[in-house]
Amino acid sequence: MHSEDNNSVNSLFHDIMRLYGKTIFSQLGELGLYHGQPRVLRFLFHNEGITQKELAKHLNVSGATVTKTVKSLERAGYIVKKTDTEDMRVTRLYIAEKGFKIKKDIEELMLSFDEKMLKGFSPEERLLFIRLLKEIKKNLSE
Numbered sequence: 185m186h187s188e189d190n191n192s193v194n195s196l197f198h199d200i201m202r203l204y205g206k207t208i209f210s211q212l213g214e215l216g217l218y219h220g221q222p223r224v225l226r227f228l229f230h231n232e233g234i235t236q237k238e239l240a241k242h243l244n245v246s247g248a249t250v251t252k253t254v255k256s257l258e259r260a261g262y263i264v265k266k267t268d269t270e271d272m273r274v275t276r277l278y279i280a281e282k283g284f285k286i287k288k289d290i291e292e293l294m295l296s297f298d299e300k301m302l303k304g305f306s307p308e309e310r311l312l313f314i315r316l317l318k319e320i321k322k323n324l325s326e
Contacts, residue, residue: 208297215289220253222290225262229287233276
C-alpha cells in the first residue's frame with residue numbers, strides 16, 4: 185500500500201480545492217447562488233454589456249459553460265440579455281436589479297473568505313502568494 189505524499193503540490197492543491205468548494209459553495213448557497221455564478225456576476229458588475237463569447241474568453245471557460253451559467257442567472261433574475269442597438273444579431277449581458285441587490289453580499293463574502301484563507305500571512309507573504317499563484321496559472325495555461 186502506497187501512502188499519498190501530503191506535501192506534494194498535487195495533494196495540497198487537491199485538498200485546498202476540496203475545502204474551498206465545501207466552504208465557499210455552502211455560503212454562496214445561502215445567497216441562492218451556485219458554482220460559477222458568482223464569478224460571472226462579479227465580472228459583469230464591472231463589465232456590463234459584453235457578449236457571452238467575450239465573457240467566456242475573459243473567464244477562460246467554454247462557451248457551453250457560459251451559456252449554462254448565464255441561463256441559470258437569467259432564470260433567477262440576476263441578469264438580463266439585451267439585443268445590441270447597432271447590431272440586432274448581438275446579445276449583450278447586463279446585471280438586473282436583483283443582481284445589484286446581492287452585489288454587496290457577494291463582495292463581502294469573497295473578501296471574508298480571502299481573509300480566512302490568508303489568515304496569518306504578512307502583507308509581503310500575501311503579495312508573494314498571489315504572484316506565485318499567477319505564475320502557476322500561467323504555467324498551466326501554456
